[in-house]
Amino acid sequence: MSTQTARTTSSHDPADRPAQAGQSGQAARTPQQATDALVAAVRDGNVSSVVTLTRAMTTGERRAALSGLKALRKELRTDSWSRRSRRTYPALHAAGAACHTGAVATATWLTGADMRWSPAPPKLLLEVFADRGPEWQGEVARRLAERPPSARVAYELMSGLVRLADCAVPTTESYVRGWMDEVRRHRLAAGPELLGRLRSDPHLVTMVTALFELDDIGAQLEWSYGRDGTEGWIPTLTWLTAEGALERTAMLDACVAWLLRGGRTADQRAFLTLLGKLAPTRDEERQRTADWTALVADAGPTVAAHAQAVLGAMALDGELTARQLAEVSRGALFRPEKKLVRSQLILLGKVFGASSELLPELLPAVADAFGHQDTDLQERALKLVEKYAAQVPDSVREEILAAAEQLSAPLRPRAARALGGAPRALESTDTNTEPYEEFLPPVPEPGRPVPPIGSVAELTEEVSALLLASSGRSDAVTFERVLDALVRYAHTDREALVEAVRPVVVRRWWYPGASEHGRPNINFGVDTYGIEVVLASLFEVVRTATLHTAARRSAQGLDCCVHAVLEQPRQARLWEAAYRVASDRPPFLLATPSWTSGQVDPAELVARLDAYRRLGVSPGEVDFAQALLRVRRDERAQPGTATGPSPEAAAAVTAATGLGTPEGDRLARWLADGEPPLPSLQVVTDQESQALLVEVGQAHSLFEGLPAVFHAMGAPLEADTHASRSCYHWTVEREGHELLAVPGRRELVAARLVGLLSQTARYNASGDVAYLPSLAEAPGPAGPAVHLSVAYGIGARNSEERVAAVDALLVLAARGQLDVPLLGGLLSTLMLRGTVKPSRAVDSVRTAAATGAYRTVGAVLRETLPALLAGPAHDGKALRGVADLLAVAAECAEHTGDRGTVPHLAELAARSGSARLLTQARRLHAALGAESTG
Structure with missing residues (x-):
């Protein structure tokens, strides 16, 4: 070894020295003896002995010991949850860290996934690393800090290495989050207050700057404590800024920059709160005019409202140019939020009243509100134009006139009069002779599924994807293809299949040695866990007798709730397939679908x-x-x-x-x-919950001669059956497996699931109702159960779920299977009972109409509205959101030119007043072009 090499090695590891004969009273030892002694100490879980032994080892001995430590690590992986493993892992963690000499290898060992649950204490690891060179210590600190937070690297270890190396502090996500958590832990442990700790932190500015670069940090920032909740990150950062420990301009810029970047609502709220606590002066606000303008246009509603208020105050004080205010207005008026649009129109009205000099440049910006989906806001904008149109040049009026084509039909003639002439499209709402064309999705046809899985490699990929799917969920036909392929390849090439799939299943709970808690013969006797029971059978980890018993028992059917009877046949078939894979190995399955239906x-x-x-x-x-x-x-x-x-x-x-x-x-x-x-089906009311449910008559003839597990699907279904106390379901997670149990008879499936589906609207439960489009595409008649399912989906809590219901509605319409009177009547009943909130229904029908299905949506609303208008027409109180339903119905009629009558509409339209319910009633009445009778 050259002198230069020896010097470099020594700087990284001062422990690299020959073991002296007789050192500590011991005779000279061989590397193998050193390894054996270290591995024995690790097996005993003796961490202190590990430290003592590794200190006495040379670099060569440490490297030689790695093979033994790695072998022990591999051994423990098959027994990772036993008491022995938990005792051994901390010592193994420390020993491997001490024996690795390279920074990269050391960091990799320290952050191994199997080491996270029982690591060595950070203080002990720092003791192990104390004799390494600062360059090495700093490199390990940097490598550890670059790991994601999910690696769960201890902040005490990272910061300790930084302290030993006296190097620059890392600014990675793991390190910054660890720093924040450490500060919080000290406060909870009755240590120094947060302000005092941060004042004395030499890396304060660096860490706070890095903090502003993180995502999903709002919850930690908002953490507070103290009797009145005034102690915490936000008040402390405010104090430190006021004291000068943090530079004020940098803090303001960082807050605004984070808001511009956008993110989760909680994060925006935290940084907006901090910005408010910093209380920017008017000069500081003026310096960031461009930022506020961008936030008005693109930020979330809360942040946009704050920016709008800042700019509004500046505008009223004459501190914005006409061009700046026009840019702000165009950003605000383009937004869907009514409150923001209304506030901007009010601001512009005040500005116009104070100075008419700005009108030529600002009045055209008002026209951006002409295209808003809310016609009340359209009218508010038009009133501003009507009031000030005479004070602007002809060229400006012509510009506004072009934008007025976006107005709803009843408002266009007013715009034409105010602007002194108009294109033909504005002169009359009846001159447009273009025939309306309805846009519906293509009619889905049941196409054949993709060809059967053609190789063991392809099957392995599909199995992996299936196991990784959230909660084991998958497309039903894909599941069937994988199940059939497992049976086929278990028959033709079992050994190749086992070896190919082994890496995919080696970490599953049932795989030998994966977990001490895995009990396949008990667990697979009561549940199939989807495709896993077949995989476990393939690997012979569950007894054939267990599978045979489960298959026979499941074929006889089990007592279960109204929903689970649809899942039982699939469970029984999986147990049967697993048993046969372990016994007579059939060549394939008979029931694998030929079609995606x-x-x-x-x-x-x-x-x-x-x-x-x-x-x-x-x-x-x-x-x-x-x-x-x-x-x-x-x-x-x-x-x-x-x-x-x-x-x-x-x-x-x-x-x-x-x-x-x-x-x-x-x-x-x-x-x-x-x-x-099909048996008889009818919508009924559950007397206890007042929910609409579906009763089904006896359907035994559909399942005559089949195993008992299928008979429950043919049993009568009554209202009280839906509320069975034995039911433990709280959410809906459907991928179409139930539809594949009885293809062509979707009403039977929908009837049994509709009570569960209703919880998304009745109790604001968050459930996956993505099966609704599949329900609409499935073969078979679409009756009351299908339509009630769609009605509940239209009123679901989450917008994603409502989109699924909209898709189902449009598919039914495209197939000519939408019963408009039935769906309209169900919707009105659900809204009157408070089950479906009109505001959610408005979002759904507006989304459906925006796809180009104005005629379909208009027809449904004309069947929905009469029951909702009956009360208000006779001096009753209207449900909140009915005015919005009227607005959507009017928009549909204006697009399609459809005419007709809506009971009770004429009475409302004839009343005087400016209430939104009345204005929208008059708008719909005019759009339908006929007198309505009450």
Whole structure:
């Protein structure tokens, strides 16, 4: 080794020196003896011995010991949750950190995922690293700080290394969050107050500057304590700024910059609060005029309102130029929030009243409100134009006139009169002879799913995606493809399948050694955990007898709530598939859908049964029954009627009979019987909750001759059944699996799920109702259960859920299956009972209309409004949001030119007054162009 190399190594690790014979009373030892002694101390969990031993080791001995430590680490990974592992890991963590000599390798060892739950104490690790060089210590600190917060690196370790190295403090997210958490922990432990700690922090400015670069920091910033809550980050940062410890201009700029960047509401609130506490002066506000203008246009409503107030005060004091105020106004008037638009129009009115010199440049900005979806704001803007139009040049009036085409039809003639002439589009609301064209989504056709999975590698990818899906959720047809492929490759190439899938499942709870809490033979006896029961069977970690018992029990059906009966057939089929993968290994499954609708072609099912016959394999009882329910018998069947088999099914009858097997004969009879009629369904009121639910008559004929697990779907469904006390469901998480249980009979599925779905509207529950578009696209009649599901979705709490309901509504309309009177009546009843909030319905129908479905939405609203207007028409109080429904209905009528009557509308339209309910009633009445009777 050269002198230069020796010097470099020594600077990084002063412990790199030969072990002296007789040192500490010990004889000279070999590297292997040093390794054995260290590994033994680690196994005993003796952390203090680990420190003592590693200090006495040379660099070569440390490196030699790494192989033993890594082998022990690999051993512990298969037993990561045992008491022995928890005792051993801290010592292993410290030993590996001491034996690695490179900064990168040391940081990697320290942050290993398996080390996070039982790491060595930071103080001990700092003791281990105390004899390393400052350059090495600083590099390790930097590497640790660059890890994401999820790595859970102790701040005490990072900051301790920074202190030892006397290096620049890292400004990464992990380090800054750790710094903030450490300050909070000291305060909670009755240490010095926050202000005192931060005053004495030598890195205060650097850390606060870095703090402003973080996302999702609002909750920590808003943390406060003290009797009146005046102690915390925001008040402390305010004090430090006032004292000069933090530079005021930099703090103001940082707050405004964060608000410009945008982010979560909690974060914006925190930085807006801090900005308010800093109390910028008028000069400081004026220096940031461009920032306030950008915030008015693009920030969230709360931040935009603050910026608008700042600029408004400056405008009233004459501190904004006409061009600056016009830019602010255009940003504000373009926003959807009514309050912001109204405030800006009021401000402009005050400015115009104080000085007419600004009119030529500012009045055209008012016209930006002409395109607002709220017609009251359109009218408010038009009133400003009417008041001041005579005071601006002709060129300005012409500019405003062009924008007036965005006004609603009743307001256009007023604009034409105020502006002294207008294009033809403004002279009359009836001169536009362009025929209206409705835009609806393409009618969905049941296309074939993608081809069967073609290789073990492709199957491995699909299994991985399925296991990573949130809560195990997946597209139902994709799930079916994966299930079928597992069965097929377990039959044809089991060894290759096991080896390919092993890396994907090695961390699953049921995999051998993955967890001491995993008990496959107990857990898989009561639940399938989706596809995992088949994977566990493939890896032989669950006894065949356990699967056989579960399969037999599930085929008989279990007592469960109204919703779970739709899931039971899939559970039973999974247990059956897992058992057969472990026993007779069938070549494939019979019930795998031929189409994305979940249905199976009759001829294809005959071919599958023929393959079973030739191989001498008996079909699974549940799998065959599910195949019968999925086979297409007569797609021409009309709702509520029984029909004979279609030509395709009739041909399959002959082929099935020719198989000469019991299953072939059963299929032939099933197809020959044709499609039985659906049971009776009707909407009823649950007397206890006053919710609308769906009662279903007996449907045993649909499931006659099938295993008992299917019979519960044919049992009568009454109102009190929906509220079964045994039900533990609180949210809806559907991906279409239930629809695949009985393809073509979506009313049965919707009826059983509608009570659960109603919770998103009734109790503001957050549930995934993404299955509604699938429900609308599914084959079969769309009756009261489907329409009530859509009605509840329209009133769901979350906007994403309402979008799903809108998609379902539009799909039904495109397919010609939307019952407008039924849906309108359901919506009005739900709103009158307070189940669906009109404001949410307004958002849904406005979204649907904006897609180009004005005629559809207008028709639904004309069926919804009469019941909502009956009370106000007779001096009753209108529900909040009815005026907005009237506005959407009027907008639809203005777009389509449709005419008609709405009961009770004429009485409201005839009243005098400026209340929004009355103005929108007059607008709709005029748009419909006919007298309405009460």
